[in-house]
Amino acid sequence: MAAAMGREREGIDLDDPWQAIEACYERGWTDGLPVVPPTEALVERMLASGPWDPDQVLLHEPARDRAVTAYKAAVNSVMAGCRPEYFPVVGAALTAIGDPAFELHGPATSTGGAALMVIVNGPVRRRLGIHGKANLFGPGFRANATIGRALRLVLLNCLECHPGVLDKSTQGWPGKYSLCFAEDEEGSPWEPLSVARGFRPEQSTVTVFAAESGHNVLAHGTRSPERLLTLFAETMAGLGSLSPGRSVIVFAPEHTEHLARERWSRARTQAWLYDRAWRSLADLKRAGKVEPAFLTNPRLLEWLYRDHPAGVPSPPPDPGAAERITAEDRTVRVHRGLGPDDILLCVGGGEAGGHSAFFPSWSRGRSVPFVTKEVPS
Amino acid sequence: MTRILDPTVRAGKVVGTAPLAPRPSRLAGATIGLLANGKSNGMLLLERIAEILGERHAIAEVVRVAKTNASVPVTEEEAEPLLRRCAVVVTAIGD
Numbered sequence: 481m482a483a484a485m486g487r488e489r490e491g492i493d494l495d496d497p498w499q500a501i502e503a504c505y506e507r508g509w510t511d512g513l514p515v516v517p518p519t520e521a522l523v524e525r526m527l528a529s530g531p532w533d534p535d536q537v538l539l540h541e542p543a544r545d546r547a548v549t550a551y552k553a554a555v556n557s558v559m560a561g562c563r564p565e566y567f568p569v570v571g572a573a574l575t576a577i578g579d580p581a582f583e584l585h586g587p588a589t590s591t592g593g594a595a596l597m598v599i600v601n602g603p604v605r606r607r608l609g610i611h612g613k614a615n616l617f618g619p620g621f622r623a624n625a626t627i628g629r630a631l632r633l634v635l636l637n638c639l640e641c642h643p644g645v646l647d648k649s650t651q652g653w654p655g656k657y658s659l660c661f662a663e664d665e666e667g668s669p670w671e672p673l674s675v676a677r678g679f680r681p682e683q684s685t686v687t688v689f690a691a692e693s694g695h696n697v698l699a700h701g702t703r704s705p706e707r708l709l710t711l712f713a714e715t716m717a718g719l720g721s722l723s724p725g726r727s728v729i730v731f732a733p734e735h736t737e738h739l740a741r742e743r744w745s746r747a748r749t750q751a752w753l754y755d756r757a758w759r760s761l762a763d764l765k766r767a768g769k770v771e772p773a774f775l776t777n778p779r780l781l782e783w784l785y786r787d788h789p790a791g792v793p794s795p796p797p798d799p800g801a802a803e804r805i806t807a808e809d810r811t812v813r814v815h816r817g818l819g820p821d822d823i824l825l826c827v828g829g830g831e832a833g834g835h836s837a838f839f840p841s842w843s844r845g846r847s848v849p850f851v852t853k854e855v856p857s
Numbered sequence: 858m859t860r861i862l863d864p865t866v867r868a869g870k871v872v873g874t875a876p877l878a879p880r881p882s883r884l885a886g887a888t889i890g891l892l893a894n895g896k897s898n899g900m901l902l903l904e905r906i907a908e909i910l911g912e913r914h915a916i917a918e919v920v921r922v923a924k925t926n927a928s929v930p931v932t933e934e935e936a937e938p939l940l941r942r943c944a945v946v947v948t949a950i951g952d
Contacts, residue, residue, distance in 0.1 A: 489860075490862070490863040491860045491861050492861055492863075493859070494861065496859070497859065500859055500861050509864055509865070517861045518861050518864060519859055519860065523862055542929065542930050543929060543930050545869040546866055546868060548866060552865075552866055555862050583926070583928035585929065586927065586928030587928075637866075638864070638866040648952075
C-alpha cells in the first residue's frame with residue numbers, strides 16, 4: 481500500500497480546506513456540487529475500509545482503456561462524501577458497472593443520458609443506513625447520496641465523462657448525480673431481489689442498471705392486482721420509452737400489499753406485466769418509433785415481429801415500410817423488452833401513498849443487462 | 858498546508874503506449890479504410906469523407922467496416938481487413 485500511495489501521490493498543496501474545494505472546481509473534478517477535499521489521511525481511511533489493494537483494478541473500461549484502481553476509487557469516494565465503511569459498496573458497484581456485459585462505454589457516454597442505478601440488498605443496508613423507505617430516491621440520506629455520487633465522480637474523473645464532451649447526454653437527468661437505494665426487503669412480499677438473482681439472504685449485494693428517468697405510477701383507487709398492474713403495464717407501454725430493453729419497477733409498499741393479499745408471486749407479476757406492456761406495430765409506426773434502419777437490423781426486426789405468428793417477414797420489409805401502416809400491423813404486438821425476465825421488480829418507499837416507480841432502460845435498443853455483485857464484508 | 862490527491866486517471870497500456878503507425882506522405886493510390894461506430898450516421902459521414910479524399914487525392918480502394926456494437930471496442934475480426942488492406946483508416950462516430 482505504501483508503495484502505491486508513494487507512486488500515485490500526485491496532488492496539490494493548499495493552505496485551507498475552502499481553497500481545496502475551489503481547487504477541485506478549477507480542475508473540473510466535481511459534479512457541480514462541492515466535494516470533500518481528498519486528503520491523504522481521508523483516502524487512506526477509505527482504502528483501509530475495503531478489502532482491496534490500492535493498485536487493484538476495480539473497473540477497466542476497454543473502449544478507452546481506462547483502469548480505475550481501488551486507490552482512485554477511494555479518492556473519488558472521499559470527494560463524494562462517503563464514510564469509509566461505505567467503500568465496499570462503492571467498490572462492488574464499480575465492479576458491477578465494469579462487468580464486460582454492462583458495456584459501460586454506452587450508458588456512460590450516450591445521448592440517452594443514463595443514470596447508474598444501484599439497488600442494495602442484504603445486511604449492509606442496515607449496517608450503513610442505506611435507505612429504502614420514505615423518499616428513497618430523494619434527499620436526506622448520506623449513504624444513498626454519496627455512494628451513487630462516488631460512481632458518478634469516478635465516471636467524471638477517471639473515465640473523463642465530462643458533460644457535452646464524452647458524456648453526450650442530450651438532457652441527462654438528476655439521477656445522474658446519484659441513484660442508490662436499498663430494497664425494502666422487510667416490506668416485500670417476495671424474496672429479496674438479491675435472492676431472486678441467485679445470492680443468499682445473508683449476502684449483501686448491489687444490482688446495477690442503466691436507467692432513464694423514473695415515471696411515477698400513481699394508483700390510490702384500487703385493491704385489485706389486475707387493475708393495479710394495468711396501470712404499470714400502460715406506463716411501461718408508453719411509446720416515448722418503448723424499446724426491446726429492460727425495466728425496473730420499484731413497488732411502493734401500499735401497492736405490494738394488494739399483490740400480497742392475492743398471493744401474486746414475483747414471477748406471475750413479471751409475466752403478467754410482460755404480456756400486457758405492448759403496443760401494436762401500427763402504433764409504433766404512427767409515432768415514428770420504427771426507424772428505417774430498424775428494418776435492416778436483425779435484432780430489432782426480431783423484437784418487432786417476435787409475437788407475429790409468421791415471425792420476421794422474409795425478405796425483410798423495405799425501408800419505406802417504416803412509415804407504411806398495413807392492416808396486419810394493427811394486429812402485431814410489440815412488447816416492452818423480450819420477456820418477463822427483462823422486468824426487475826423490487827420494493828421501496830414510504831408506508832403511506834400509492835406511488836410506485838417505473839424506470840426504463842437507457843437506449844432505444846436492447847441496452848445493457850442487470851448486473852448483481854456481492855458486497856465484500 | 859493540506860495536500861489533496863489527484864482523482865483522475867490516464868489511458869492505460871493499450872491506448873497510452875501503443876506506437877502510432879507511420880504517417881504516409883501521400884494518399885494517391887492508397888487503400889483507405891472507413892471504420893464507423895455502427896450508429897445511424899457514422900458511415901454516412903465517412904462516405905462523404907471518402908468522396909472528398911477521392912476527389913482530392915486519387916485514392917484507390919475504400920474498405921468499409923461498421924462495428925455491430927457502438928458500446929464496445931472494435932473486435933479483432935472487424936479490424937482485420939483494415940489492418941491487412943489499408944494504408945490509412947478514418948474513423949467516425951455518428952448518431
